[in-house]
Amino acid sequence: MLKILSARQIKSLEESYLEEKGILSLELMETAAEAFCQWYMQNFSRRQDIAIFCGTGNNGGDGIAIARLLSRQGYPVCVYTLGDAKDGTADYNSNLNILPTNIVNKPFSNIDWERFRCHVIIDAMLGIGLNKPLEGKYLDAVKKLNSQKTMRIAVDMPTGLPSDKLVDGEAFQAHYTVTFQTPKLSALFPEHAAYVGDLVVKDIGIDGKYFNGYESSRYFVEEKDILERHKIFHKASHKGDFGKVLLVGGSKGKLGAIMLSAKAALRTGSGLISTFVPGFGLPIMQSSIHEVMVETCTGNDILDSAPENLDRFDTIAIGPGMGTDEKTAEALKNILESYKGKMVIDADALNIIAKRKDLKELITSQMILTPHLKEFERMVGDDVKYPEGRIEKALEFSQTYGCVLILKGLHSLITTPAGIQYFNPTGSQFLATGGTGDVLTGVVASYLGQGYSVENAALCGVYHHGLAGQLAGEDQRRGTIASDVIEKIPETYKNLGLS
Ligand SMILES: NC(=O)C1=CN([C@@H]2O[C@H](COP(=O)(O)OP(=O)(O)OC[C@H]3O[C@@H](n4cnc5c(N)ncnc54)[C@H](OP(=O)(O)O)[C@@H]3O)[C@@H](O)[C@H]2O)[C@@H](O)CC1
Ligand SMILES: [K+]
CATH class of the missing domain: 3.40.1190.20 (Ribokinase)
Structure with a gap:
């Protein structure tokens, strides 16, 4: 059984896990990116061009790390960013600094949509840090990406879906959502099926005992249960x-x-x-x-x-x-x-x-x-x-x-x-x-x-x-x-x- 926690509880859980294990949040981000890539490589070929859209929070950091890892495995990857690095989180910037220079990295605002082509879109714009309905360039990005006739995959959460409640306005429409450790409640709402697509839960090593201190009586059933x-x-x-x-x-x-x-x-x-x-x-x-x-x-x-x-x-x-x-x-x-x-x-x-x-x-x-x-x-x-x-x-x-x-x-x-x-x-x-x-x-x-x-x-x-x-x-x-x-x-x- 996977205990379902609120976004706030997940953040706190992550902090206590990192502290007790003595590992850096950047290492956990790497584990999450590896878990995503492992799933991706099992399901998609190297012949498909990938466009990764990244925000400047840790979800964006996951996206940048995914770009590096997939590229290293021979997958054709381009990165498109939605914000300024100076507003980015520390882990976002750490990953940006080691993004190989051979990977195209462009601001979202510079995309020529007439000529934009890819086979797979990966959404690493916003994850569980979403705190208001989409507007401005995020809203614009989500609308543009949803209208592309390509495979769409969300990292952790589709951009625009709040973790614990019903969507307000627009959100990224994923065919697959690869979420980390445990599903977020709203990914399970039938109303969100068109945003979440098929839900894939990837373990990033935070074992059950860390969940004990968090109150929740909601669980996601696994085959072993x-x-x-x-x-x-x-x-x-x-x-x-x-x-x-x-x-x-x-x-x-x-x-x-x-x-x-x-x-x-x-x-x-x-x-x-x-x-x-x-x-x-x-x-x-x-x-x-x-x-x-x-x-x-x-x-x-x-x-x-x-x-x-x-x-x-x-x-x-x-x-x-x-x-x-x-x-x-x-x-x-x-x-x-x-x-x-x-x-x-x-x-x-x-x-x-x-x-x-x-x-x-x-x-x-x-x-x-x-x-x-x-x-x-x-x-x-x-x-x-x-x-x-x-x-x-x-x-x-x-x-x-x-x-x-x-x-x-x-x-x-x-x-x-x-x-x-x-x-x-x-x-x-x-x-x-x-x-x-x-x-x-x-x-x-x-x-x-x-x-x-x-x-x-x-x-x-x-x-x-x-x-x-x-x-x-x-x-x-x-x-x-x-x-x-x-x-x-x-x-x-x-x-x-x-x-
Ligand atoms: N927890 C875990 O176990 C692990 C988590 N990991 C990953 O971290 C992700 C969470 O990262 P996160 O906390 O940095 O939040 P994230 O989703 O990137 O967004 C925050 C930024 O978005 C902004 N913002 C908010 N709403 C907005 C809006 N409507 N429109 C525009 N901007 C908006 C907000 O701005 P602010 O409101 O602060 O100005 C802030 O800058 C998580 O989903 C997972 O992918 C893994 O790496 C490892 C394991
Ligand atoms: K996302």
Whole structure:
């Protein structure tokens, strides 16, 4: 887990790290530049001309050091500076003084934009030191660079993005942001996706113990954290060991939702899946998914009653495609009141709960709620447009009702009633398509059925779902559909070296 700190905390952390280790900030800058270059060299060829735009703070210092290191490795580099060296930080100037003279180094204001050509733009203008919206030449630079049809990469933060809050005005639009040590909070806001691009976190050697003194309950999940939370099954495991899961949902025209959840749960590893759907769905379910068992409610078109003997199941997920009819709401109430096991509450179940205070009171610590932004807004009855406020609201909700909350979106946020908030690293823009939420419900329910704690099921579920989305997107690009994501779930295990 990487602890997420504010820009102010990062500066203080850096100072105490340097002091305790007895190293110079210039050395840390060199480490950061090396980390960037190592990533760059793995991903880009020497045939691509690089233009590095540098401010005069330490972000600019990183840029100048990157220019020297890449040039030494045979990469064609030009440097463009946005300020006067006399205003530069000490480390910026130290790097400028050792920039080889064969590297073109021009002021930004001297660029002839008619003739400007490069393949890759590296933004080292401003990083976590940004303290006001862009204006003047920085604004001009960002606008010019964003309009270039080239690869754009930001060092630490895209210029113009404040580290801890929503952007105000313009910012550099990166395809990749290579950030140091730990992600900055705002790089994880879905609203900033077009500025951050793909986020790459590079270790610069400040180990975890230095983070201990800084208060934060927000973390960025890493692959190793997920590996630790998985259960290991053995050859002799029986299908019953993988859990008996009941998935409740579906209504006329929306049966596909519960089918997607069921298939996803099977692909995640569930042994026995039952579904509970309106009567019309029985032949459809049975003919399309042979591995699931199907039970039906009293009514033919809508879900109007609860299943019998809920204790037969290790876990229940409810909501996909269910509709919000009053009879359905009563069936939901019945299930929430009588079932004591772990549950996933999604989609229309959330929409029903949003309107019923009495149902909100039935939320327990055994439950994982999985709203997307619109559903969450209905649940809290408030505007959650601003990410800083939304993250706070998620915490408040989870603590008030004692449940685990998965707020879906880019870098889905998992909040536990203990007050910990985890940002998920996996995912893809191609997950923004109908039915992927139903897939997540099936994945999370499957882990609950396999005996995972609510916290581990939420973390592993969101991680694998996001990774499956990435893998599906690599093959299918904008043509990715929810079923492709399901088919990629088994590959996520292979990816992590899990059986
Ligand atoms: N911390 C770490 O672990 C490590 C940090 N490292 C690197 O250092 C970076 C942070 O460096 P930093 O603190 O010097 O800040 P930086 O982003 O260069 O900007 C400061 C300058 O910008 C100016 N300025 C601000 N807003 C502005 C605006 N809107 N428009 C115009 N100007 C504006 C501000 O001017 P002022 O307000 O002071 O007049 C000041 O001159 C960090 O992102 C990372 O890349 C790595 O080297 C090693 C490990
Ligand atoms: K930058």
